Amino acid sequence: MWRRLVRALALVTLVLATTLAAVPADTVAQQACEAADGHRGHGSLNRAQALYESVKAGDGDQTCAVDGLRLVAEARRAAAQLVTAGQLLIRSGHLDGAKVKFDAALHLDATNAAASAGVAKVADLESRPLPTAVSNGDRFYQDWALPIGRLVVLATIGMLIFYALAGLSSRWLVKVDAVAWQKWIRWTTGSLGAFLLFAAAVMAPLFAMFSPFSPTWTDCWIGALVIGVVALAAVALALWGSRGRAKPWRRLFIALGIVTAAGILPVLLADALSYDVRLMFVHIALSALGVFLTGAALGQNLRLQVEVQQSDGSVNAASSDYLLARMKDLGTETPQALHTSTSTPGSTPLSQIPVEELSVLPAGKFVGTLTRLFFALRPDLTWRARVTLVDGNRVATTLTRNGKHAASAVFSRPDLRLPSDDDENRAKAQMLTGAAAFVLVQLSTVHTELQRGLYGARQWRSVALQVIATSKSLLKNDDSRPATQVRLLARAVNEDPGNELARFEYLWAAYEHTTYKETDLAAFARVIDHAYNRSSIRQVTDDQEGWMPLKIRILYRCATQWLNAYAYARADIDGDGDGDGSYVDRAAMLTSARTPTAELSHLCDAGKVTWKGQDLLRRLTVMHPHAVNLVACLDVLQGVKAVEDVDAQHPHKGATATPRLAYDHACLHMFVARRRDVGEEARRQQWDYAIEDLRHALVTADEKREAQGDPCFKELRSDPRFRELIAVA
DSSP states (O other): OHHHHHHHHHHHHHHHHHHHHHSOTHHHHHHHHHHHHHHHHTTOHHHHHHHHHHOOGGGSOOHHHHHHHHHHHHHHHHHHHHHHHHHHHHHHTOHHHHHHHHHHHHHHOTTOHHHHHHHHHHHHHHHSSSOOHHHHHHHHIIIIIHHHHHHHHHHHHHHHHHHHHHHHHHHHHSOTTOOOOOHHHHHHHHHHHHHHHHHHHHHHHHHHHHOOSOOOHHHHHHHHHHHHHHHHHHHHHHHHHTTTOOGGGHHHHHHHHHHHHHHHHHHHHOTTSOHHHHHHHHHHHHHHHHHHHHHHHHTTOOOEEEEEEETTSOBOHHHHHHHHHHHHHTTTTSOOOSSSSSOOSOOOOSOOOOGGGEEEOOOSHHHHHHHHHHHHTOTTOOEEEEEEEOSSSEEEEEEEETTEEEEEEEEETTTTTOOOOSOHHHHHHHHHHHHHHHHHHHHHHHSGGGGGGTTTOOOHHHHHHHHHHHOSSSSOOSTTHHHHHHHHHHHHHHHOTTOHHHHHHHHHHHHTTOOOOHHHHHHHHHHHHHHHHHSGGGGOOTTOGGGHHHHHHHHHHHHHHHHHHHHHHHHHHTTSSSSOOOHHHHHHHHHHHHHHHHHHHHHHOTTTOOOOOHHHHHHHHHHHHHHHHHHHHHHHHTTSSOGGGSOOOSSOTTOOOOHHHHHHHHHHHHHHHTOTTSOHHHHHHHHHHHHHHHHHHOOSHHHHHHHHHOGGGGGGGGOHHHHHHTTOO
């Protein structure tokens, strides 16, 4: 019996061996794939993946294993998407829909921990009877506040890093002598760069934390298109801003070209790269474009930090504040003499730098060190000026742009040929004024909008001499002041003939202390007319607001000087002067006065010229009644307006009774009184009005001296009331 059993087993073994030998080699691979497919269908992706990977080259065709691994990956990805959708449904309160999504994810991938956690969370939420404020608050914190807070922190850190990189790149992109672009081009370029940096700083953590989408071929191509559009826009803005002068900005163009190629070529040519890698190149390229555009814009800012230090290196806070004020108000102490030596309604500031663009380095070793470190990391602080007071007569000034040396100057009071001064503080103020002029003129070569306030000046020594000569606090107030003022102004004009402000200040200072004689007044009027007609100010259009304060001063002085010359010539005709004026000469004087008066009236009329600057609008509002009064004077003298049409009341209609305006009104009343068609009673009434105006106008000793010699008031010199006003016995 046992023998038969052994024979039967041997026969069965032989048959099985023969059968297995006859089976094709690919049956092993096929069987493994079929077993793996079964596991995959039941969601056991790990087992299915292990079986697919166990198929060897000797087991037959591996196509089924490759396809199986791809299907496993797709199943994992689909399960992850379902989990994300389920989590979103939980946040919106749709628990049933969330459970369906999680179940579907577990059907695809039974080992998906996030799906299992989702099912458990749904069960936990369903087990709660009603949501409470505490539970809702915890859920809001976990689902929204915590992840968004992390996103904001990471985005902020990324933005600060990008901002620092932009500041470092500005040193390389912007040359120290590169002329800054127009403000709107800088703003547009900087805004585009800042938007790219913000998007890059936000998208990096957002994509890593939430995976809002899976990169596709379309996304990569859209990214490449955006790179190309941004690069072309950047090049167009740079060419427009540089007015076609591309050489100073060649580094920017090279950087834009390299970044654009590095971002687009991997998307178009690198087919072996995955979509994730291609999109990463797009992200890096856009980030680099943002860094370069922001750096180029920041490197052209007009922000200036000033620092004044002593010879031992310590910061002088008072001197720094003085220099800061000088940088803002350089020239506002100029005697704005619309008439002679009296102050005027308005000023002519040389500096157009906004206040918010200026800063000063604080004093103190510890605070100063921390502040230096802070400002060193600020990429938007483009300019830094350091002024070293070597001693009371010598100053060294250094100006840097984006951390690179831009200009420097060492000068002394003898270099500027300033008079000796025993007041150390005033001598120091003169040196700081020179430093402020140096910095301002250097800035104007790069920021051309500052040239509008320099009135043609290109040499800082000329600006410094002009400001010192015309400032009431920078020269000794003694008998030598007029001569010193004229000498310094003459040197300012010699240093820079294009400095129109210094030229006219020199003319006004030269004639300021002359007596009222016909030859002086008429000659001065002709000199001013000649200088104005030959200057570049005459060609200044209404939209060039920076030139308007000086132009208005010149026009007013021209008109009033011709009127003074006419008044003195009229005195000669009446036998009270020593000239030989004639009716023809006087008529020509009035005609000469009419031209600047008409131009001044046009500029001061808000209905004819639309001004943008608020400061200029305020000045012209003050000047408008003066221009109206000049027109009235000429109308009365030339017979254009009848006597009864002149508003003879005081205060005059529509005008604020300022001392200067009251003085002008007194002149108008005296011109009316001189009309031959005015009766004696009306003439006396006009004198009374003039005296009333002068009571309000003559306050200072300078104004009284002016009125004493003014030919407009020739008839009043014998009036006791007038003599009392001017303090003449």
